[in-house]
Amino acid sequence: MSDTGPDDLKRLGARLDDAQQRLAPRKTQAPPTQMGIAVRFSTELVAALLVGGAIGWGLDWLFGYFGIHTKPWLMIAFVVLGIAAGIRNVMRAATEINAQIAAQGPAPAARDDEES
Incomplete structure (x- = not known):
């Protein structure tokens, strides 16, 4: 084998x-x-709503198992929290998309029909 310089x-x-x-x-x-x-916006809203509803339903079931009857109050509360989280996520995504579009600069102006 040879030496490599x-x-x-x-x-x-x-x-x-x-x-x-x-x-x-x-x-x-x-x-x-x-x-x-x-x-993206609709997915954010629906996912947050479903997660909130599932958490509320699960907690209602868990407390019901132990004899504490909370149905449907925890589910309602967590659905409301899920909707709030979904709206917050949509606002965050809208801000992000707006920043991306603003970074691209203004759109090129179209020529008017009367311009030569």
Whole structure:
């Protein structure tokens, strides 16, 4: 086996860097579509509502098992908390999407029909 010099290692490192740059996935992200935004918002709301309802139902069942009758009050309370959490998540997502759109800058102006 032959000795490799520092020049060989530098060339190998440069070749590896070039290959990694060519094979690396592109990190550009397309702007969100209106349909994607609507699906994200509705998913946030529905998921928070379902999680809140499930927690409330589970606690009502658990307390009922031990003889403490809370039905349906904990479920109602946690559904309300779930809706509040869902609205908070939608507001957070809207702020994030608004920041992404603002970072792209203003949209190009369209030419008017009367302009030459």
